[in-house]
Amino acid sequence: MRLYPSLALLLASTTTSNPLTAATAGAPVTMLIAYPATPVFNSTYYLSHHVPAVAASWTPFGLVGYRALQSQSQTAGDPYAMIFEAEWRDMDAVDDMLTKTPDEEKQRFEEDEKRFTDTAPVVWFMGVGAQG
Ligand SMILES: *[C@@H]1O[C@H](CO)[C@@H](O)[C@H](O)[C@H]1NC(C)=O
Numbered sequence: 001m002r003l004y005p006s007l008a009l010l011l012a013s014t015t016t017s018n019p020l021t022a023a024t025a026g027a028p029v030t031m032l033i034a035y036p037a038t039p040v041f042n043s044t045y046y047l048s049h050h051v052p053a054v055a056a057s058w059t060p061f062g063l064v065g066y067r068a069l070q071s072q073s074q075t076a077g078d079p080y081a082m083i084f085e086a087e088w089r090d091m092d093a094v095d096d097m098l099t100k101t102p103d104e105e106k107q108r109f110e111e112d113e114k115r116f117t118d119t120a121p122v123v124w125f126m127g128v129g130a131q132g
Contacts, residue, residue, distance in 0.1 A: 026090050027127065028064070033084040034122045037071060041081040042116040050112055051084070057105060058086070062093025081117075094125075 035041060051068050065087040071078040088094050 026092075029088050029091050029094065030126050030128075031086040031088060031094065032122075032124055032126060033086070034080045035082045035084075035117055036119045036121070037078050037081040038117060038119045040118050043070060043082060045116040046082060050109075050116060053112065054084075054109060057101065057109075058097055061097040061100065062089035063087070063097075064089055084121075091125075 035046075047068060047070075051066075055063065055066060063086055067085045069083040069085060071081050088097075
């Protein structure tokens with residue numbers, strides 16, 4: 001379904017002429033996966049099942065840390081129910097995850113996603129501009 005195709009598209013668009021790619025070559029990169037606040041989003045399932053499974057799968061590739069940021073006012077119109085903030089060693093680690101994760105495992109995550117949401121997440125990458 002959605003997570004991996006989204007990532008693949010993102011990666012396809014990050015060529016060497018992309019300033020972000022050049023700026024972050026070899027540097028830590030943050031991947032954000034934002035799940036739209038849909039009425040069916042099941043935070044309990046997501047936090048107790050999906051996050052541990054994904055973290056276990058991604059850590060060997062170079063996931064160095066993560067936070068699952070949960071909406072505190074989903075009913076008041078927050079755009080996202082959850083934002084998964086994944087810190088990767090560098091873009092090569094992300095590439096390894098994308099190309100070396102077995103197909104059946106990707107399929108398992110895609111199937112699992114249907115158990116807590118009905119809406120595709122938005123996925124993108126950011127680097128640190130400033131920090132306090
Ligand atoms: C959400 O997930 C939890 C944990 O799997 C489950 O116990 C609960 O029934 C689910 N809630 C809904 C509304 O599906």
